[in-house]
Amino acid sequence: xxxxxxxxxxxxxxxxxxxxxxxxxxxxxxxxxxxxxxxxxxxxxxxxxxxxxxxxxxxxxxxxxxxxxxxxxxxxxxxxxxxxxxxxxxxxxxxxxxxxxxxxxxxxxxxxxxxxxxxxxxxxxxxxxxxxxxxxxxxxxxxxxxxxxxxxxxxxxxxxxxxxxxxxxxxxxxxxxxxxxxxxxxxxxxxxxxxxxxxxxxxxxxxxxxxxxxxxxxxxxxxxxxxxxxxxxxxxxxxxxxxxxxxxxxxxxxxxxxxxxxxxxxxxxxxxxxxxxxxxxxxxxxxxxxxxxxxxxxxxxxxxxxxxxxxxxxxxxxxxxxxxxxxxxxxxxxxxxxxxxxxxxxxxxxxxxxxxxxxxxxxxxxxxxxxxxxxxxxxxxxxxxxxxxxxxxxxxxxxxxxxxxxxxxxxxxxxxxxxxxxxxxxxxxxxxxxxxxxxxxxxxxxxxxxxxxxxxxxxxxxxxxxxxxxxxxxxxxxxxxxxxxx
Amino acid sequence: xxxxxxxxxxxxxxxxxxxxxxxxxxxxxxxxxxxxxxxxxxxxxxxxxxxxxxxxxxxxxxxxxxxx
Numbered sequence: 001x002x003x004x005x006x007x008x009x010x011x012x013x014x015x016x017x018x019x020x021x022x023x024x025x026x027x028x029x030x031x032x033x034x035x036x037x038x039x040x041x042x043x044x045x046x047x048x049x050x051x052x053x054x055x056x057x058x059x060x061x062x063x064x065x066x067x068x069x070x071x072x073x074x075x076x077x078x079x080x081x082x083x084x085x086x087x088x089x090x091x092x093x094x095x096x097x098x099x100x101x102x103x104x105x106x107x108x109x110x111x112x113x114x115x116x117x118x119x120x121x122x123x124x125x126x127x128x129x130x131x132x133x134x135x136x137x138x139x140x141x142x143x144x145x146x147x148x149x150x151x152x153x154x155x156x157x158x159x160x161x162x163x164x165x166x167x168x169x170x171x172x173x174x175x176x177x178x179x180x181x182x183x184x185x186x187x188x189x190x191x192x193x194x195x196x197x198x199x200x201x202x203x204x205x206x207x208x209x210x211x212x213x214x215x216x217x218x219x220x221x222x223x224x225x226x227x228x229x230x231x232x233x234x235x236x237x238x239x240x241x242x243x244x245x246x247x248x249x250x251x252x253x254x255x256x257x258x259x260x261x262x263x264x265x266x267x268x269x270x271x272x273x274x275x276x277x278x279x280x281x282x283x284x285x286x287x288x289x290x291x292x293x294x295x296x297x298x299x300x301x302x303x304x305x306x307x308x309x310x311x312x313x314x315x316x317x318x319x320x321x322x323x324x325x326x327x328x329x330x331x332x333x334x335x336x337x338x339x340x341x342x343x344x345x346x347x348x349x350x351x352x353x354x355x356x357x358x359x360x361x362x363x364x365x366x367x368x369x370x371x372x373x374x375x376x377x378x379x380x381x382x383x384x385x386x387x388x389x390x391x392x393x394x395x396x397x398x399x400x401x402x403x404x405x406x407x408x409x410x411x412x413x414x415x416x417x418x419x420x421x422x423x424x425x426x427x428x429x430x431x432x433x434x435x436x437x438x439x440x441x442x443x444x445x446x447x448x449x450x451x452x453x454x455x456x457x458x459x460x461x462x463x464x465x466x467x468x469x470x471x472x473x474x475x476x477x478x479x480x481x482x483x484x485x486x
Numbered sequence: 487x488x489x490x491x492x493x494x495x496x497x498x499x500x501x502x503x504x505x506x507x508x509x510x511x512x513x514x515x516x517x518x519x520x521x522x523x524x525x526x527x528x529x530x531x532x533x534x535x536x537x538x539x540x541x542x543x544x545x546x547x548x549x550x551x552x553x554x
Contacts, residue, residue, distance in 0.1 A: 310535050313532050358533045364547050367546060367548040368545060
């Protein structure tokens with residue numbers, strides 16, 4: 001059996017698949033190496049919910065048989081991956097990151113897991129997450145059945161939420177890619193904090209059948225990977241119509257960045273205030289360089305500002321109302337008290353008290369937001385802003401505390417792009433773009449609905465000219481002989 | 487030491503805002519009862535905030551229902 005080093009654990013999907021096809025190692029060897037690493041290091045970052053050794057080896061054997069016969073299904077064939085523990089896998093525990101659901105087992109596979117299985121993907125583990133994907137609003141990183149998500153770049157920092165295990169596992173080289181989910185920030189935040197590339201697809205492009213619901217009108221599932229290219233390959237496999245998901249857009253997606261419009265024709269909106277004032281001081285130099293890199297691609301960079309709306313209030317109210325409705329049985333049974341975060345418990349309870357008129361008002365304002373953003377995208381093709389304004393928060397820091405070196409500014413800029421983009425169901429791509437205080441930072445590209453190929457084309461080119469996505473967290477610096485783990 | 491009114495005004499204008507300096511971060515609710523009360527207050531404030539947005543009467547909520 002081959003020894004596996006960093007060049008394998010931090011390789012992209014395409015690189016791994018090419019080496020499988022070249023028979024440098026077998027799918028079973030590769031799965032074993034990643035399983036051993038995930039088992040050993042996953043708990044170190046509170047990233048592992050469930051190891052799936054037997055089923056993974058079984059699947060890898062099938063792939064090896066296919067490859068022997070020359071049957072190449074997709075670039076994902078034989079490549080291990082992890083999935084956020086809100087996706088159901090028949091016969092296995094699906095905890096939703098929450099103690100009250102620790103013994104929950106479903107008899108069905110989530111559509112996305114079925115699709116990846118069909119593409120030859122090897123699921124090696126379920127990954128930890130913030131309890132109930134953060135529904136109700138949490139104060140501490142410890143709001144998880146699995147403990148706080150620790151950041152592979154610095155374990156005294158948070159890996160981000162709510163896809164905390166997915167972000168940490170990719171960053172630590174425990175899986176080549178992972179599935180996460182986003183209602184408001186849950187893919188982009190851990191992707192940015194952990195220095196990996198994350199894609200939030202257009203609402204409805206990826207089926208949520210078999211996924212925990214937090215907010216029916218805002219939940220999305222997407223990939224967290226080593227590169228924009230990898231995100232495209234995974235989205236290619238998981239996107240598409242699903243009659244089992246009432247929110248399905250009925251659209252398909254084919255990864256074809258080569259057919260995106262010429263960069264010189266693309267107008268990219270940005271707000272200097274986001275990069276020069278709102279960003280934390282340590283992050284500003286690399287954010288500025290990221291803007292320069294985008295300019296260097298030949299994109300038309302134009303100043304932009306979001307229309308005036310209370311985006312955060314609208315998004316928060318919708319998620320609170322829908323989430324509390326989803327979890328009403330948990331709240332009414334009293335089992336909600338078993339959650340780890342007191343603020344979250346209170347938030348879920350008070351969410352049940354939101355008046356219908358306020359929920360409807362929020363949803364009507366959301367329609368206005370959608371309309372205004374559609375008008376904005378007449379003048380812009382893509383909007384760019386920091387994914388987060390600074391690096392990962394300290395574990396000890398309450399998440400609802402204002403960061404000290406972030407000045408209050410009245411200029412709107414694109415600071416609410418996260419809330420606005422999620423409310424309007426827009427796709428977003430988070431790209432690592434540098435470091436602040438030794439921790440990764442990232443920019444987000446947001447586009448029109450179903451413009452994933454445009455975002456991925458820009459992301460791919462950005463990553464050809466930078467190497468931030470290739471940087472390895474400290475854990476990855478040691479060579480890892482697969483045999484020595486037993 | 488003699489201080490003129492002009493010097494005093496200049497010193498006061500140039501100084502950092504004392505009130506802002508002295509104000510600690512507002513105490514965060516900690517106990518379950520406090521958190522519940524804070525949550526209810528947030529629900530009330532959010533409703534007030536949204537009530538200020540002008541919504542044309544013909545604006546439909548941003549979800550759709552399909553008969554088929």
